[in-house]
Every structure is written in structure tokens, then in C-alpha cells.
Amino acid sequence: MEKEFDYAALMCEVRRLANRFSFLNFSYLTESEAGRAIPMLSLGVGKKQIYYIGAHHGAERITSAVLIKFISEFCNFLARGATAFGTDLEYVLQTRTIRIVPMLNPDGVEISANGVQSDSLWYTRLVAMNGGSLDFTHWQANARGVDLNHNYDAGFEEYKEVEKTLGITGPGATRYSGERAESEAESSALCNFLRFNPPAALMTLHTQGREIYYSSCGSYTKGAKAAAEYLSRLTGYKCAVPIGAAAYGGLTDYCIQKLKIPAFTIECGKGKNPLPPHDTLPIYLEMRKALFAFLTLF
Numbered sequence: 001m002e003k004e005f006d007y008a009a010l011m012c013e014v015r016r017l018a019n020r021f022s023f024l025n026f027s028y029l030t031e032s033e034a035g036r037a038i039p040m041l042s043l044g045v046g047k048k049q050i051y052y053i054g055a056h057h058g059a060e061r062i063t064s065a066v067l068i069k070f071i072s073e074f075c076n077f078l079a080r081g082a083t084a085f086g087t088d089l090e091y092v093l094q095t096r097t098i099r100i101v102p103m104l105n106p107d108g109v110e111i112s113a114n115g116v117q118s119d120s121l122w123y124t125r126l127v128a129m130n131g132g133s134l135d136f137t138h139w140q141a142n143a144r145g146v147d148l149n150h151n152y153d154a155g156f157e158e159y160k161e162v163e164k165t166l167g168i169t170g171p172g173a174t175r176y177s178g179e180r181a182e183s184e185a186e187s188s189a190l191c192n193f194l195r196f197n198p199p200a201a202l203m204t205l206h207t208q209g210r211e212i213y214y215s216s217c218g219s220y221t222k223g224a225k226a227a228a229e230y231l232s233r234l235t236g237y238k239c240a241v242p243i244g245a246a247a248y249g250g251l252t253d254y255c256i257q258k259l260k261i262p263a264f265t266i267e268c269g270k271g272k273n274p275l276p277p278h279d280t281l282p283i284y285l286e287m288r289k290a291l292f293a294f295l296t297l298f
Contacts, residue, residue, distance in 0.1 A: 138274070
């Protein structure tokens with residue numbers, strides 16, 4: 001039976017994989033606002049860089065478990081010299097560099113999964129940001145109450161107007177975008193890394209809805225629509241256009257608008273966040289072919 005995938009589970013898995021597979025590079029993107037190291041796994045030596053990002057939101061930590069299953073299966077296929085759904089993995093690693101950040105928001109994951117201990121330095125402020133409630137189950141933001149997927153420099157000012165209509169006036173469990181774009185350690189470090197190591201394509205996993213977003217404010221990069229439709233056929237997920245609050249300030253928006261690269265948000269699974277741990281394998285099986293296919297779409 002699948003267990004809750006919190007930060008401790010993530011670190012256990014990435015260390016296990018790095019120790020087992022010598023060709024898997026284990027490093028850290030940065031430290032979170034609360035001082036947790038954010039692991040990044042890399043494979044390959046190719047010029048084209050393909051990115052996978054998980055767990056922008058604390059209550060969507062199942063995406064981290066899905067990405068760990070993906071990299072584990074990739075490494076096992078590679079160690080056996082096997083192809084994956086017709087993809088030659090040796091060729092992939094010669095022509096591409098794969099980078100995976102399975103849990104961009106470890107603080108949010110810990111807050112949502114395990115709550116906040118009364119002796120924590122963050123306790124009083126987090127409880128206040130959570131409206132006085134000790135139930136952090138649905139917490140999405142980072143430790144400073146900023147929603148990382150609204151903290152990117154793409155429609156940031158427009159989203160500030162949306163915040164007003166939603167009654168959001170400051171840090172909280174979800175949807176507060178921060179004082180400025182890239183104000184948070186997590187989003188700032190990722191953007192800096194992307195600017196110096198530009199992707200050929202990027203996929204970010206969220207939950208839930210079984211949808212694929214590939215555009216930002218009506219625009220998308222060359223080949224993105226066809227790629228999204230292909231991913232749709234592989235997963236059974238539908239291509240959709242983000243609306244309302246979801247249309248501004250996200251990583252996919254930033255990649256499309258500022259980096260001019262194809263980027264995709266995949267809303268995995270169906271239900272109510274946080275999706276239960278036993279959904280991990282069904283979601284991975286839905287996503288499996290798409291995750292491997294994405295390696296060679298661009």
C-alpha cells in the first residue's frame with residue numbers, strides 16, 4: 001500500500017536511487033524558505049534540456065511520488081539496456097539532459113502532510129495565515145504563505161487584480177502571489193536555473209482534473225498544441241485552457257511568455273486535493289507513456 005509521500009519519504013527515495021544508479025546525478029536546486037534542501041535529479045549529457053517539476057503546492061505532493069516512480073523506472077530500464085515504449089534511452093541521454101525537481105515546495109508539503117508542531121518557530125504565523133485553524137490538510141502555499149505557482153513574472157500584475165476580486169489581501173494557505181514576482185526562494189532559484197540552463201521543453205505536474213494546459217493568455221509556442229494533443233491521446237486527459245486565477249503567474253506562463261519555450265501543466269488524477277496516496281499508482285499508469293514520450297517531443 002502506498003504511504004503518504006512527505007519530505008522525508010522524498011529524501012529517502014532520491015538517496016536510494018542516487019546510491020543505486022551511478023549515472024543518476026543528485027544535487028540541490030536551493031534551500032526552501034524554511035531551510036529544507038530541494039533535490040534535483042539529472043540524467044544525460046545532451047544539449048537539449050527537458051524538465052519535469054512536481055509539487056508546487058503542498059496538498060499536491062502526490063505529483064512528487066509520480067515523478068519518483070518515473071525516474072526509478074527510467075533508471076531500471078536503462079540499467080537493463082531496455083527501451084521504454086519504443087524510446088531508445090541511450091540515445092535520449094546522448095542527445096538530451098533530463099532534469100527533475102520532484103518537490104519544489106517541501107515546506108508546503110510538510111505543512112499539509114504533517115501539520116505544524118507547536119514548538120516550531122513558524123507555528124504562530126502559520127496558524128494565523130491559516131485563519132486560526134490547526135487543520136493544514138489543504139495548505140498549498142510555501143512556509144511564508146505564498147502560492148509559488150502565482151509567483152512567476154508572467155501576468156503577475158494582472159493577477160494582483162484577480163486577488164482583489166477573490167478577497168486575498170496577504171499571505172495564506174493558497175492563491176496569494178507574494179509581494180513581487182520571484183519573491184520566494186523556491187521560485188527564484190528555479191527561474192535563475194532555467195535562465196542559465198534554458199529548457200527545450202518543460203512539464204509541471206499538478207492535481208487534479210485530468211487536464212493538459214499548453215497555452216498562456218491565448219498564446220503558445222510552435223509545436224505545443226500538437227504535442228499537447230499527443231499527450232492527451234496517451235493519457236486520456238483533455239486539452240484545456242486555464243481560466244480565472246489559474247491563468248496568471250504560473251510556471252507554464254513564465255516559460256511560454258518569457259523563455260519562449262513549450263511548457264505544459266498536467267493536472268493529474270481526479271478528486272479532491274490532497275488526493276489519497278493509493279491514487280499514486282493509477283495516476284502513474286495514466287501518465288507513464290506521456291512522461292517517457294515527452295523526452296523526445298522536442
